Amino acid sequence: MSQDLAALMTTFMDDDDPQAALRCAADLRRVMERREAVVVRRARVSGLAWAEIAACLGVSKQAVHRKYAGSRLAGGHS
Numbered sequence: 001m002s003q004d005l006a007a008l009m010t011t012f013m014d015d016d017d018p019q020a021a022l023r024c025a026a027d028l029r030r031v032m033e034r035r036e037a038v039v040v041r042r043a044r045v046s047g048l049a050w051a052e053i054a055a056c057l058g059v060s061k062q063a064v065h066r067k068y069a070g071s072r073l074a075g076g077h078s
Contacts, residue, residue, distance in 0.1 A: 005031055040068050 008031065012024040036057070043053050054064040 037068065040064070044068075 005028075008024055008028050012021060012028060015021045015024060040053055043056075050065045050069070051061045054061040057064060
């Protein structure tokens, strides 16, 4: 886990200020969205189908395809 992510997790878990915790939750969401995009791109490049990626992420094929297809992640695999 990166130092930034670890710091965000610590702040999120330990902060008694609800506004600070909410801001931290938003920061964590952004970090994880970026990381997920990288992992999806790697999965597509390695040949995984949208259905396989969706299963790993626990979402429908349509959801993952809608979120990432049309970008450079689309690749040539279905």
